[in-house]
Amino acid sequence: MEDTPRWWRDPLVTVVAPVAWGTTYTVTAEMLPPDRPLFCAVVRALPVGLTILVLRRTLPRGSWWWRSLVLGTCTMGLFFALLFVAAYRLPGGLAATVTAMSPLAVMALAALLIGERATVGGVVGGVTGTAGVALLVLRADASIDPVGLLAAVGAVGSAALGFVLLKKWERPTDLLTMTGWQLTAAGLVLLPVAAVVEGPPPSLDGRSVAGFLWLGVVGTGLAYACWFHGLTRMTAGSTALIGLVNPVVGTLLGVVVAHEAFGTAQAVGVALVLGGVVAGQPAALSAVRRFGPSRLSHRAPTVEACPTASSRPTC
Template sequence: MVALTAIAPITWGTTYVVTTELLPPDHPLWSGALRALPAGLLALAFSRALPRGSWWWRSLLLGTLNIGAFFPMLFLAAYLLPGGVAGVFGAAGPLLVAALAAVLLRERPTARRLIWGVMAVLGVAAMVLGPDSALDPLGILAGMGGVTSMALGTVLSKRWRPPVGPVASAGWQLTAGGLVILPLALIVEGAPPALDAQAVAGYAWLALVGGLLAYTLWFRGLGRLPAGGAAFLPVLSPLVAAVLGFLVLGEQLTPLQLGGFTLALVAVAAAQGSRRRRRTVRERESAALCDHIDER
């Protein structure tokens, strides 16, 4: 389950290189709309399920948090910050989710998970921050806003379990988020940008793989994983972005960056390992109780 869910943030890690290399510049709102809306409509057509009752407003709220607010801020940060710098804010997601889950889900964060959350932030910071990092103020605000929006969306997605499968749930939220972005894109950025073949390919990748596939797997995993453990998986996004920067863009990785990469990766793995250990302990306690009852 963890491995399948991890595919989502791994594909999200391609957003920076696709945005900078394939998409038309200076269109974060249209990039968000063209990523979300086609994928959402395709999921709706495939699942043939529409929200009912309270799920109309819940889908709108979750779609706004996970897509409608998150996508524009993600693209704006990608446009304004050098590759991976926005990942420092994303790495703070586990800490934000832990705080929100304690309030909304009564899911108490363990000291171990908080420590690994801090280690993840330090690891990503060591990997992407350097003396030449250009920290655009608007990019910083976009990065902070994006991670806060997704953290709240992650926790509420755990609190409200949709009465449908992950494809329909992804379709509801992607469509709602795309419809939230669309009028803003028209007002702020005007007509859609002209698309050449590479831009079409970039948007197709972000919509079908980074949107439809990734969010289907993400919402499926959120329904089965603890919010605190799932929150660590998006840390994989800046790690993937850094690797692609090295392989595709020719960016260099220093020993400090490699150390940060390793530390962040260990933090993600350790957070999932602590979840498995607690489950094993619960299973052993349950088995011992059953044995005790059988003996009596």
């Protein structure tokens, strides 16, 4: 009885992350300073990371100094920088389609680095979800900027490596503290690079400050804490598939904020994405399989179908 309702709890917490990340493109385009991807990445990571460090008052020990640096660079620092470059240089639909391949990249690296075998449902879900994202956001007239495309591919690879390493290395403390370590490391890595490449920081108005607050607190601090929750409790592949909710949220925001068109193709794309996410969740499929025999046993109770209360309390 205790296990039956639990299958959805971890995915439900995890999905907070891609929902928050789905606002990135809209907030970047509408509220943040133009053409400053590295500055935006620093401001998104460093203040929130330092705030968490002050609140938790726990520093890494031993090997977790360099591990935090590696994880922070892969999952946040390098990823943020490349993501912002892709967001500035590519049409949103093309960038989202490339990054939608992240679940397949995570599954491949998880198989290589931690021996986590990809399930048929996971692979089918990844392919279906990627096709759904392409149908949802990709436009035939989208122009391809080589630098932006390489940035999007690099972001996928960087994040996938970081997520799998997080699964490989047993965490030494709570998730919020680890999130603070990684955000701080990411910000410190990016800070000198941003200063050299982009020069002095731009002036910020109230709109920009509000955008950074949203991306920092909700789109980064809260989102990564929820995402790491999923990575530590679910398989890397099934967690990565939940990330496909990101472009769905981004598309819906585009409809609401920018009055973008939403027709039959987009509706089919949403259905494919959500279907792919569910198909790749072993816990959800197990719940469906349990539900079927349970209903049949209620319709035609037999000694075999309805054991004692101690062995099957739901009968």
